[in-house]
Amino acid sequence: MKYRAAIVGGGGIAVGHLEALAGMDRIECVAVADVQEERAQKLASTYGIRPYVQYKEMIEREKPDIAVITLPHFLHKEAAVFCAEQGCHVLLEKPMALNTEECDEIIAAVRRSKVTLLVGHTQHYIAENREAKRIMEQNWLGELVMIIDARHTNYFQAQRPRWFLQKELAGGGILTNLGSHSVDKIQWLGGAPIARVRAAVSYEAAEGNVEGSGLVFLENNNGVPATVSQSGYGGAPKDETELIFTKGMIKLHTGQSLWISEGGTYVQVPVEPQEAPFVLQFNDLLNCIETGAEPECSMEYSRSIVAVIQSIYRSHELKEEQTVPM
Numbered sequence: 001m002k003y004r005a006a007i008v009g010g011g012g013i014a015v016g017h018l019e020a021l022a023g024m025d026r027i028e029c030v031a032v033a034d035v036q037e038e039r040a041q042k043l044a045s046t047y048g049i050r051p052y053v054q055y056k057e058m059i060e061r062e063k064p065d066i067a068v069i070t071l072p073h074f075l076h077k078e079a080a081v082f083c084a085e086q087g088c089h090v091l092l093e094k095p096m097a098l099n100t101e102e103c104d105e106i107i108a109a110v111r112r113s114k115v116t117l118l119v120g121h122t123q124h125y126i127a128e129n130r131e132a133k134r135i136m137e138q139n140w141l142g143e144l145v146m147i148i149d150a151r152h153t154n155y156f157q158a159q160r161p162r163w164f165l166q167k168e169l170a171g172g173g174i175l176t177n178l179g180s181h182s183v184d185k186i187q188w189l190g191g192a193p194i195a196r197v198r199a200a201v202s203y204e205a206a207e208g209n210v211e212g213s214g215l216v217f218l219e220n221n222n223g224v225p226a227t228v229s230q231s232g233y234g235g236a237p238k239d240e241t242e243l244i245f246t247k248g249m250i251k252l253h254t255g256q257s258l259w260i261s262e263g264g265t266y267v268q269v270p271v272e273p274q275e276a277p278f279v280l281q282f283n284d285l286l287n288c289i290e291t292g293a294e295p296e297c298s299m300e301y302s303r304s305i306v307a308v309i310q311s312i313y314r315s316h317e318l319k320e321e322q323t324v325p326m
């Protein structure tokens with residue numbers, strides 16, 4: 001069967017999904033909706049699909065099998081619940097929603113409607129990350145003793161859509177948006193959920209009301225510690241995760257390269273080319289729809305990431321360690 005997909009929100013990341021779909025045999029994209037009409041029209045003419053302004057009208061008229069939700073964070077819950085109730089399977093961009101209460105509403109709607117929802121935690125589909133996971137599963141690097149994740153980027157750059165800088169619309173700043181990738185990596189590669197966090201963040205940006213940096217100490221259920229350091233104020237860019245074991249180390253320059261130390265200097269590991277992460281993500285969704293299997297980035301797993309992010313802000317506000325609520 002060929003699945004019909006529709007894109008809900010035609011902004012930056014929607015293009016990545018449209019590009020992936022354009023090269024796939026098993027899914028055909030039929031429509032895109034964006035409140036900025038000219039955006040919907042431009043994407044529609046580029047990809048030969050139908051434009052809409054109101055996404056609800058698009059879903060009701062087109063009745064797609066799959067809704068790809070690429071909206072600002074404050075609209076994730078509303079759109080995911082609506083699409084699920086209309087009988088669509090859903091690929092929902094990360095983070096799942098603004099808070100765990102909203103995640104619970106999505107989970108309930110999806111279960112009631114008996115559809116499949118996968119949250120787009122793209123780290124799981126990046127070749128270097130998958131290879132790192134494979135190497136870790138072979139156990140020859142010994143016991144994992146810590147994870148160090150660092151990300152620096154100019155978060156407040158002019159090209160960033162301005163809703164990202166409003167807490168009410170985005171949920172938070174760099175730690176919500178890019179931190180959800182870090183927390184995902186630490187939970188997934190570390191093989192256990194985060195149990196505790198202690199965090200300090202800063203609010204020094206000239207615009208908006210979200211944090212621009214954060215330093216977080218986390219500990220997973222197995223007692224493995226991790227740090228996340230993120231700065232969005234500019235400076236030298238960095239996107240690096242190091243996993244430290246008793247017999248060596250793994251270093252990821254996310255989406256760029258993979259390095260291994262077997263006790264000495266890092267050596268770059270060749271990584272087999274693979275299909276684009278967004279293609280693999282859609283294939284994963286189709287597999288789950290067809291087999292009834294639970295996605296790796298399931299709703300419960302993705303909710304746990306939102307719970308960690310909320311605990312990070314709570315820890316900063318209360319100036320004390322927080323146990324992440326289940």
Ligand SMILES: NC(=O)c1ccc[n+]([C@@H]2O[C@H](COP(=O)([O-])OP(=O)(O)OC[C@H]3O[C@@H](n4cnc5c(N)ncnc54)[C@H](O)[C@@H]3O)[C@@H](O)[C@H]2O)c1
Binds near residue numbers: 009012013034036
């Ligand atoms: N997986 C990744 O690596 C990755 C990368 C970038 C963004 N994202 C996520 O993708 C989502 C979208 O981010 P983006 O960078 O594309 O943002 P964006 O602002 O570029 O796109 C959002 C689009 O939604 C449209 N929109 C707003 N309200 C709407 C409504 N009611 N109906 C229809 N359209 C509406 C906006 O006009 C805009 O075009 C976010 O959840 C973000 O965190 C994920």
